[in-house]
Amino acid sequence: MATAALTVSGVNALYGDSHVLHDVSFTLGSGRVLALLGRNGAGKTTCMSAIVGFLPPRDGEVKLFGEPITRLSPEAISRRGIGFVPQGRRVFASLTVRENLDVARQSRAGTAVPWTLKRVCELFPRLQERLHQHAGSLSGGEQQMLAIARALMGNPRVLLMDEPSEGLAPLIVAEVGRTIARLKAAGQSIVLVEQNLKLALDLADDVVMLNTGRVVFAGGVAEVRDSEALLTQHLGVF
Amino acid sequence: MQFWVIQTLNSLALGGLLFLLAAGFSLIFGLMRIANLTHGAFYMLGAYIGVSILKVIPNLWLAALLGGLAVALLGGLFERFILRKLAGNELGQVLVTLGLAYIIADLCLVVWGGDPIPLPTPEALESPIEVGGFMFPAYRLVVVAVALATGIALYLLMERTRLGAMIRAGVDDMQMARAVGIPVSRLFTIVFCLGSALAGAGGILGGPIMSAYPGLDADMLPLALIVVILGGVGSLIGAFVGSFIIGFVYTFGIALFPQLAYVILFLPMIVVIAFRPRGLFGRATA
Numbered sequence: 001m002a003t004a005a006l007t008v009s010g011v012n013a014l015y016g017d018s019h020v021l022h023d024v025s026f027t028l029g030s031g032r033v034l035a036l037l038g039r040n041g042a043g044k045t046t047c048m049s050a051i052v053g054f055l056p057p058r059d060g061e062v063k064l065f066g067e068p069i070t071r072l073s074p075e076a077i078s079r080r081g082i083g084f085v086p087q088g089r090r091v092f093a094s095l096t097v098r099e100n101l102d103v104a105r106q107s108r109a110g111t112a113v114p115w116t117l118k119r120v121c122e123l124f125p126r127l128q129e130r131l132h133q134h135a136g137s138l139s140g141g142e143q144q145m146l147a148i149a150r151a152l153m154g155n156p157r158v159l160l161m162d163e164p165s166e167g168l169a170p171l172i173v174a175e176v177g178r179t180i181a182r183l184k185a186a187g188q189s190i191v192l193v194e195q196n197l198k199l200a201l202d203l204a205d206d207v208v209m210l211n212t213g214r215v216v217f218a219g220g221v222a223e224v225r226d227s228e229a230l231l232t233q234h235l236g237v238f
Numbered sequence: 239m240q241f242w243v244i245q246t247l248n249s250l251a252l253g254g255l256l257f258l259l260a261a262g263f264s265l266i267f268g269l270m271r272i273a274n275l276t277h278g279a280f281y282m283l284g285a286y287i288g289v290s291i292l293k294v295i296p297n298l299w300l301a302a303l304l305g306g307l308a309v310a311l312l313g314g315l316f317e318r319f320i321l322r323k324l325a326g327n328e329l330g331q332v333l334v335t336l337g338l339a340y341i342i343a344d345l346c347l348v349v350w351g352g353d354p355i356p357l358p359t360p361e362a363l364e365s366p367i368e369v370g371g372f373m374f375p376a377y378r379l380v381v382v383a384v385a386l387a388t389g390i391a392l393y394l395l396m397e398r399t400r401l402g403a404m405i406r407a408g409v410d411d412m413q414m415a416r417a418v419g420i421p422v423s424r425l426f427t428i429v430f431c432l433g434s435a436l437a438g439a440g441g442i443l444g445g446p447i448m449s450a451y452p453g454l455d456a457d458m459l460p461l462a463l464i465v466v467i468l469g470g471v472g473s474l475i476g477a478f479v480g481s482f483i484i485g486f487v488y489t490f491g492i493a494l495f496p497q498l499a500y501v502i503l504f505l506p507m508i509v510v511i512a513f514r515p516r517g518l519f520g521r522a523t524a
């Protein structure tokens with residue numbers, strides 16, 4: 001396996017008294033796409049929250065290229081190189097598109113071709129047209145593109161994407177899918193949480209399945225495709 | 239006629255001073271969700287520090303600058319070492335900021351005594367200027383100009399710089415702002431220092447009009463609260479418009495119906511809260 005970009009080991013996380021992640025472990029290889037799958041409430045988003053520092057794990061460890069980032073503040077974790085595209089996009093609605101991108105700008109030593117305003121606009125030409133518009137006035141698809149572009153402006157070493165296709169029209173979903181494929185081709189390491197199984201399996205190299213907060217499967221994408229039992233049992237897909 | 243003109247100018251001057259106070263209060267609340275009840279005390283402390291600075295350096299503008307810096311330093315220390323630990327604990331924040339306000343008030347009483355101390359008006363501005371047959375106190379006009387200039391500077395800072403955009407991003411969605419790497423902790427300190435500096439400098443600039451006296455803090459804080467509620471919390475334009483509205487309402491209320499001044503002052507605020515809970519320029523918060 002390639003170098004480990006992101007290692008989650010033995011993570012337990014709690015919302016108040018409710019134990020939502022149980023001993024979750026998985027590894028994302030450098031330059032690979034890992035799909036994190038599971039039913040609603042399986043703990044996928046919580047897992048993202050634990051990695052980005054919104055919900056510091058009670059125990060366990062998260063490492064980014066070997067460097068521990070567990071229990072750092074979200075801004076410190078971002079500065080170490082975790083980019084985050086959250087569920088529901090969460091663009092800064094009262095800022096313009098340009099400002100959304102500008103505030104998220106981070107330079108990172110060792111980035112071969114850094115992301116700049118110009119480059120993310122080439123990736124998403126529609127954002128270029130709307131640079132001076134308030135992000136809150138964008139369509140859902142445009143907001144999703146902005147959320148991805150904003151994460152890229154931080155030149156992330158690992159990109160976490162939580163349901164990037166949620167609530168988007170099929171054409172836009174396809175566009176988001178092509179974008180993720182381009183990022184992957186450029187060597188970006190990605191963790192992808194997705195309800196859209198086809199999209200996820202098309203893009204991913206590796207799959208981790210969660211069920212009620214536990215890892216119930218970790219393996220290659222081919223294994224999942226071939227195993228109806230896995231899909232039925234853990235995702236409820238027939 | 240002279241009455242109306244003079245009261246109008248007084249209203250504008252009070253509005254300007256209120257803006258210096260309320261802008262910081264509003265920014266702090268908008269970003270940090272802290273109702274900083276020390277803000278009135280910072281204003282009074284500024285005025286008293288101005289009294290002492292003026293004894294050494296007889297220049298009001300320099301005194302406002304230095305006094306603003308001194309209050310900013312105090313505010314920064316307060317934010318970093320005390321308020322910081324109370325994130326999310328609203329009752330704790332109210333008690334701590336109110337407690338510090340009382341401490342500052344007592345210390346001012348001990349250091350500067352209980353008699354009102356007027357700050358001298360800069361000599362060049364002592365004599366009134368005549369415009370269109372009316373005599374205007376020059377200093378008050380300058381206070382209005384300073385408030386306007388401050389408003390424009392703050393607007394440019396918030397709307398035209400990356401720092402301002404970061405602050406607005408934090409107001410929009412604090413958690414997400416942190417997740418994209420915005421150093422929110424540093425922004426808190428910057429905004430708190432800036433707000434404190436404006437309050438302190440406002441106290442000094444207001445000194446020649448209002449003097450420094452025990453209770454100045456308690457007189458100013460409710461006005462700042464009303465301005466911010468009226469204008470909309472976290473909105474700079476709201477603070478600006480609200481300050482001048484309250485400047486007029488309060489000045490004319492006291493002049494025309496002295497026995498009803500507080501009714502006139504609080505009634506519009508209650509009406510606004512009832513019908514526009516976010517204020518005139520407030521927006522929905524995440």
